[in-house]
Amino acid sequence: AELYGIRNWGAGYFNLNQSGEITVEVKNDAGELHAVSLLDIAHGATERGLGMPLLVRFENLLDAQIGRINNSFRSAIESSGYNNVFRGVFPIKVNQQCQVIEEIARAGRQFGHGLEAGSKAELIAALSILDNTDALIVCNGYKDEEFINLGLQAQRLGVQVFFVVETPSEVDTIIHCAQREQVEPNIGVRIKLASKVGGYWNATSGDRSIFGLGSNDLIAMVDKLRDQNMLHCLKLLHYHLGSQVPNIRDIRTGVLEACRYYADLVEEGAAMGYLDLGGGLAVDYDGSKTNYTHSKNYSLDEYCVDVVEAIMGTLDSEGVEHPVIITESGRATVAYSSVLLFNILDTTSFEPIELEEDSIGEDTHPMLKNLQDALQSVTPKNLQESYNDGLYYRDEIRALYLHGQVSLRDRALAENLFLQCAQRIRKLLNEVDQVPVDLQALPEVLSDIYYANVSVFQSLPDIWAIDQLFPLVPVHRLDEAPTRSAIIADITCDCDGKIDRFIDRQDVRKTLPLHPLKDGEEYILGTFLVGAYQETLGDLHNLFGDTNVVSVRIDDDGQVDYSREIHGDSIADVLSYVEYSPQDLFERFRKLAERAVKEKRITAQQRKDILHTYTASMSGYTYFEK
Ligand code: PLP
Numbered sequence: 001a002e003l004y005g006i007r008n009w010g011a012g013y014f015n016l017n018q019s020g021e022i023t024v025e026v027k028n029d030a031g032e033l034h035a036v037s038l039l040d041i042a043h044g045a046t047e048r049g050l051g052m053p054l055l056v057r058f059e060n061l062l063d064a065q066i067g068r069i070n071n072s073f074r075s076a077i078e079s080s081g082y083n084n085v086f087r088g089v090f091p092i093k094v095n096q097q098c099q100v101i102e103e104i105a106r107a108g109r110q111f112g113h114g115l116e117a118g119s120k121a122e123l124i125a126a127l128s129i130l131d132n133t134d135a136l137i138v139c140n141g142y143k144d145e146e147f148i149n150l151g152l153q154a155q156r157l158g159v160q161v162f163f164v165v166e167t168p169s170e171v172d173t174i175i176h177c178a179q180r181e182q183v184e185p186n187i188g189v190r191i192k193l194a195s196k197v198g199g200y201w202n203a204t205s206g207d208r209s210i211f212g213l214g215s216n217d218l219i220a221m222v223d224k225l226r227d228q229n230m231l232h233c234l235k236l237l238h239y240h241l242g243s244q245v246p247n248i249r250d251i252r253t254g255v256l257e258a259c260r261y262y263a264d265l266v267e268e269g270a271a272m273g274y275l276d277l278g279g280g281l282a283v284d285y286d287g288s289k290t291n292y293t294h295s296k297n298y299s300l301d302e303y304c305v306d307v308v309e310a311i312m313g314t315l316d317s318e319g320v321e322h323p324v325i326i327t328e329s330g331r332a333t334v335a336y337s338s339v340l341l342f343n344i345l346d347t348t349s350f351e352p353i354e355l356e357e358d359s360i361g362e363d364t365h366p367m368l369k370n371l372q373d374a375l376q377s378v379t380p381k382n383l384q385e386s387y388n389d390g391l392y393y394r395d396e397i398r399a400l401y402l403h404g405q406v407s408l409r410d411r412a413l414a415e416n417l418f419l420q421c422a423q424r425i426r427k428l429l430n431e432v433d434q435v436p437v438d439l440q441a442l443p444e445v446l447s448d449i450y451y452a453n454v455s456v457f458q459s460l461p462d463i464w465a466i467d468q469l470f471p472l473v474p475v476h477r478l479d480e481a482p483t484r485s486a487i488i489a490d491i492t493c494d495c496d497g498k499i500d501r502f503i504d505r506q507d508v509r510k511t512l513p514l515h516p517l518k519d520g521e522e523y524i525l526g527t528f529l530v531g532a533y534q535e536t537l538g539d540l541h542n543l544f545g546d547t548n549v550v551s552v553r554i555d556d557d558g559q560v561d562y563s564r565e566i567h568g569d570s571i572a573d574v575l576s577y578v579e580y581s582p583q584d585l586f587e588r589f590r591k592l593a594e595r596a597v598k599e600k601r602i603t604a605q606q607r608k609d610i611l612h613t614y615t616a617s618m619s620g621y622t623y624f625e626k
Helices: 038-047 059-080 098-111 120-129 145-156 170-181 215-227 248-268 300-318 331-337 366-376 380-402 408-431 461-466 571-577 582-598 604-618
Strands: 014-016 022-027 033-037 054-058 089-091 114-117 136-139 160-165 186-190 234-238 274-276 324-326 338-348 448-452 472-474 484-489 512-514 524-527 548-554 560-566
Touching: 022 038, 022 059, 033 038, 038 054, 038 338, 038 524, 038 548, 038 560, 054 059, 054 331, 059 098, 059 300, 059 331, 059 548, 089 098, 089 136, 098 114, 098 120, 098 331, 098 548, 114 120, 120 136, 120 145, 136 145, 145 160, 145 170, 160 170, 160 234, 170 215, 186 215, 215 234, 215 248, 234 248, 248 274, 248 300, 300 324, 331 338, 366 380, 366 408, 380 408, 571 582, 571 604, 582 604
Parallel strands: 054 548, 089 114, 114 136, 136 160, 160 186, 186 234, 234 274, 274 324, 448 484
Antiparallel strands: 014 022, 022 033, 054 338, 338 448, 338 524, 472 524, 484 512, 548 560
């Protein structure tokens, strides 16, 4: 657990049991703690026909995070004497899956937790699933008349829909639709804050952010609404600093700046009443509790207290009533609830093979003898020199091979001697005070490659696209020391389909400690905290489709209920996504087989078997199956 930092990033949800397996820990209403092994869940799913790779969604963890966020705001509000309430909204774009949104709506009911919709499709989903008129629906993004009309009609049904104006021209559309439909809209406005934040996802803050109104546009909007007698419809101020804001100082600065705008809009005569801070509440992916990009230097409680106090501090001094506080936390709400499990198919190591006594004899090429001398002379004092020699002779032999002057066996011998030399040097690196710069990457260069039954592009797109780090850990055998050091290659045949950066509390690790594979036993790794953004951003690279998914609920007695399951895409599914018709493909293949029968290359009976193989593949999983 220490080596992989499980307790640092696990947020109290993940732990280790005595058999060396990672567990998910949940408390029931009576306060009893139940720990369930992820390996047991994986086996249970496989027995039910949902093999690896498998995305496991823990409903309990989603419920728990919604509870933590709401309760934390409640206690910050109570302890500081804040005179209004918190109303969270979950941004659907962070995980649009129906099961997830339904669970959020269900668990959020008692807190009036609503949804944020950034498109017409998301609004339609929100309107049908959020069966709770206490909760808010905040509409961000570009909105056409259809979008606005739908929201206005929903308002007639008692749903609290807010339209957040993102661009100056949107105000006219909202005014026009509202006057035509005779419905008073709830208007919000997104402002561009000057405050810029640290972290990866910060392009939504600062003067050059693409969304939101600057102060001139804001004044123009207020004047327009006043002209139309609609200033009382302007109720909400929204900003979004960017996702995964690691530094609490940036959060506080954003709130303070927004409150200045809020107070001035009240002063202008707008109704106001709602302050929407957007997303940004970070997840501590590496467990370092720092302001590093993949971490955060604040707890949830600190976040809530700081937000509440910053709002009070600014608005009290202006004599402005406290607004309803809205946040659009996505990542922090769903990240913990999904774990992606996958098995390792094979490994490659860069270990030399044992040499025969007489591999190097009298008539061996002199270059090979030189290479052997370089190997034998390695000591902690001459690491760099020995490495240079080894590399030089190995490259010379490669060149001789190209010119046909040494045999394939000589070349293989040279590669092997060089590997012995490099491995010997690598082992001695720990014994020297200062590792020469050229040798610093040797441990990575010599690390193993573990081939994983997963597509980074489909299931972990942020690793490939933006170098995001997630905790990646074997879910079992953690009572054994991991003796190998490896990077992960995925099942696509793309050189970008790899994971070679791993979390570390101090820095980024270039290799991951792993266990050697055991014959006849699966080795299963889990990528944790993947509930946010990964699922729908993934793509069909190499036509690897959606993975199997199970939703799991750990009941009050600690029993695992496989509450929902979705079988991953079949080959027919992914082919049809790229416009092939599976029937048409079958028909073409059938004709090929029929011709072979006619030409007497196969029998009719063989044709039947061949077509059966074809159709079985067509309906099979896109990943490696046992
Ligand atoms: N609100 C808006 C407008 C966003 O653009 C985003 C995502 O960047 C979010 C909320 C969610 O942010 P987070 O996942 O950091 O909570």
